[in-house]
Structure formats: structure tokens, C-alpha cells
Amino acid sequence: MLIKEVNIRKMKMTMKSPFATSFGTFQDKEFLLLEVTDELGNTGWGESTAFHSPWYTEETFETNLHIIRDFLIPLLLNKEIHHPDKVSEIFSPLRKNNMAKAAVEGAIWDLYAKRKKLTLAEALGGTAEKIEVGISIGIQQSKEQLIEVVRGYIAEGYKRMKVKIKPGYDVEVIRSLREAFPTVPLMADANSAYTLNDIGLLKQLDEFNLMMIEQPLASDDIVDHAKLQKAIKTPVCLDESITSFEDARKAIELGSTQIINVKIGRVGGLTESKKIHDYCMEKGIPVWCGGMLEAGIGRAHNVALTTLPNFTLPGDTASSSRYWEEDVITPEVVAEDGFITVPTGYGIGYEPNFEVMDRYTVEKIHFKA
Ligand code: OSB
Ligand code: MG
Numbered sequence: 279m280l281i282k283e284v285n286i287r288k289m290k291m292t293m294k295s296p297f298a299t300s301f302g303t304f305q306d307k308e309f310l311l312l313e314v315t316d317e318l319g320n321t322g323w324g325e326s327t328a329f330h331s332p333w334y335t336e337e338t339f340e341t342n343l344h345i346i347r348d349f350l351i352p353l354l355l356n357k358e359i360h361h362p363d364k365v366s367e368i369f370s371p372l373r374k375n376n377m378a379k380a381a382v383e384g385a386i387w388d389l390y391a392k393r394k395k396l397t398l399a400e401a402l403g404g405t406a407e408k409i410e411v412g413i414s415i416g417i418q419q420s421k422e423q424l425i426e427v428v429r430g431y432i433a434e435g436y437k438r439m440k441v442k443i444k445p446g447y448d449v450e451v452i453r454s455l456r457e458a459f460p461t462v463p464l465m466a467d468a469n470s471a472y473t474l475n476d477i478g479l480l481k482q483l484d485e486f487n488l489m490m491i492e493q494p495l496a497s498d499d500i501v502d503h504a505k506l507q508k509a510i511k512t513p514v515c516l517d518e519s520i521t522s523f524e525d526a527r528k529a530i531e532l533g534s535t536q537i538i539n540v541k542i543g544r545v546g547g548l549t550e551s552k553k554i555h556d557y558c559m560e561k562g563i564p565v566w567c568g569g570m571l572e573a574g575i576g577r578a579h580n581v582a583l584t585t586l587p588n589f590t591l592p593g594d595t596a597s598s599s600r601y602w603e604e605d606v607i608t609p610e611v612v613a614e615d616g617f618i619t620v621p622t623g624y625g626i627g628y629e630p631n632f633e634v635m636d637r638y639t640v641e642k643i644h645f646k647a
Pocket of ligand 2: 568
């Protein structure tokens with residue numbers, strides 16, 4: 279296929295409620311949507327998962343715009359692409375900028391699947407007809423408030439609760455949550471808020487039977503996490519530290535992680551995600567699909583990826599309505615009783631909702647071969 283046109287939309291949407299993590303609070307979300315068109319008029323959609331600030335990784339939606347516009351699009355326009363797996367090869371002379379690469383590659387995967395009359399899940403080799411999801415809960419004002427929020431999500435059918443923690447909002451918060459809900463599958467995400475000096479504190483979490491602790495230590499570390507894992511019972515799951523297949527291989531080899539959170543943007547695309555998935559499956563390391571507070575296009579890609587067989591743990595792709603008053607796709611993503619039914623339409627299987635999309639589009643940029 280030949281890529282003939284690319285449209286970039288700068289988007290600005292506001293979340294229904296603020297989402298607080300150990301590194302900052304999200305409410306307004308600025309991000310990019312991409313639409314690619316081939317020589318036959320097929321289109322594919324992608325979403326950049328970079329945030330407005332370089333908090334979670336070094337990328338921002340503005341650096342993504344720069345890289346996509348000035349480097350990635352010129353590499354693609356009018357180039358014959360036989361399979362989306364080739365896109366990451368074409369981009370490989372450029373270092374990092376994984377979220378920028380993933381946004382473009384994701385759009386080409388969607389386009390390719392539509393061209394081949396396959397669902398994106400099928401094109402990736404996935405088979406699940408429904409996927410299990412949990413919910414990620416930001417830092418709350420108090421323990422009591424967190425318990426009420428969790429109660430609400432349990433009532434909505436979510437079965438796995440992930441709670442954000444940070445120094446000063448950790449052991450006692452998890453203790454009271456565990457007392458309130460003795461059997462609910464529970465995990466904690468620290469987003470790199472601790473160091474090895476906190477081993478004693480992190481060890482105290484062992485008594486709460488957590489499914490895992492996500493990214494307790496530095497965002498670029500795999501050495502200290504291995505030391506920590508030797509000292510605690512709770513399985514360590516890496517998020518920020520895994521930016522590629524090579525990172526995953528090394529972290530597993532070192533014993534730094536027992537579970538991997540795969541985020542398409544963070545690792546540079548669906549092709550790299552599949553590689554990590556396949557390797558983890560071979561090594562007996564379960565994976566799950568993380569979230570980046572995406573709008574519908576990004577969520578749709580997450581849903582398709584999660585249909586691969588080693589995604590055995592619930593992901594963070596909750597319903598659209600958990601984040602947004604209205605989403606940019608139709609139908610919206612809906613989790614019922616903790617499960618999302620994988621759509622059966624070609625490509626991502628959800629249609630862009632142009633009326634909603636236009637309402638939140640700040641700027642459109644058009645490229646033609
Ligand atoms: O660490 O997984 C994370 C949100 C923003 C940045 C990082 C993370 C998160 C989440 C929420 O946990 C995931 C979601 O609901 O999309
Ligand atoms: Mg995380």
C-alpha cells in the first residue's frame with residue numbers, strides 16, 4: 279500500500295474528573311489524532327498517547343507533532359508498505375520518540391486491517407471475543423473517599439482495582455482498603471515514587487495480598503527493581519521502565535519484573551507490543567494492557583491488542599464514560615460486568631464520530647504526497 283495523505287488533529291478534551299498520580303494531576307487532555315489515507319482511499323486512525331507535560335515519559339503532544347510532521351511523515355508518504363510490521367523498521371533510524379512512532383504506526387495497522395477486510399485484532403493474531411478490564415483509580419483526598427470510589431466501581435462491575443500510591447499515601451491507605459474489601463483483586467501503582475531506601479515500607483505491603491506493585495522505583499531502572507523483588511513478596515510489574523522488546527528481555531533476565539504492563543505508545547507501536555507479548559508468553563511472564571487516559575481511538579487499539587493470548591490479566595482500558603462526557607468514536611467503549619466485547623467491524627471496529635471530534639479539534643494539519 280502507498281500512503282497518500284495524512285491528517286493530524288490537535289485535540290483538547292476535558293476529563294469528567296481530575297486524575298491524580300504521584301507525579302501530577304490530569305484534567306485537560308491535549309493530544310493528537312492521526313488519519314492516514316492510501317492510494318485506494320482506505321483510511322486508518324491512530325492516537326498519540328503523549329501528555330501535555332513530560333511527566334510520565336519525556337514526550338509531549340508538541341514534541342510528537344514535531345517528530346511526526348518533520349520526520350515520520352516524510353519517511354512514509356508515497357512509500358510502498360507491504361505490511362505494518364515494516365513501519366517500525368522504516369522509523370528505526372530515528373531514536374526513541376516512541377509515542378510519536380506508535381501513533382503513526384497504529385493508523386497504518388488500522389488501514390492495513392481495513393484493506394485486508396480483517397478486524398485489527400485478527401490482523402494482530404488475537405482471538406479473544408471479549409477482554410477483561412479493571413480500573414485505575416487516582417489519588418483521593420482521604421482513605422474514606424477512596425473506599426467510596428472503589429465501592430462505586432465495584433457496583434459498576436469492575437473486578438480489579440488499581441490504586442495509585444505515593445509516599446504518605448500508601449500502607450495505611452491500602453490497609454483500610456483491604457479491610458473494607460477483603461477479597462477484591464487489588465494492586466498499587468507508584469509511578470516511580472520510591473527508592474531502595476523505602477524497602478522497609480514497601481515490604482509492609484506484603485500482608486495485603488496485592489496482585490502486584492507497578493513501577494515502584496525509578497522510571498528508567500531495571501537494576502534496583504531486581505533487588506527490591508528479592509526483598510518483597512508482592513510481584514513487581516514494570517510500566518515506565520519497559521520502552522522496548524530489549525528492555526523487556528533484560529528486565530526479565532535480571533528478575534526485575536514478574537509481570538509486564540504493555541502500553542502501545544510507550545514501546546513504540548503494535549509491532550513492538552506483539553514482540554514483547556510473544557517473548558513474555560515464552561518466558562511465562564503474564565502481560566496486561568496499560569492505559570494513558572486515551573480517547574476512543576487509542577482505547578480501540580488497546581482493545582485489539584488485548585485479544586492476544588498472553589494478555590491474561592485485566593487491563594486499564596475502562597469505559598469511555600469513565601473519562602469523557604462524549605467520546606470521539608461510535609459506539610463508545612463500554613465495559614459491562616468488567617468485560618469489553620471486541621468489535622467485529624474491520625480495522626479498529628469503531629467509527630470516528632466526526633461531530634464530537636470536530637467539537638474538540640483545536641487545529642487540523644494536512645499532508646499530501
Ligand atoms: O501509570 O498506568 C499509569 C494514567 C496516566 C499516566 C500513567 C498511568 C495512568 C493510569 C490510568 O494508571 C490508565 C487509564 O485509565 O487509562
Ligand atoms: Mg503505571
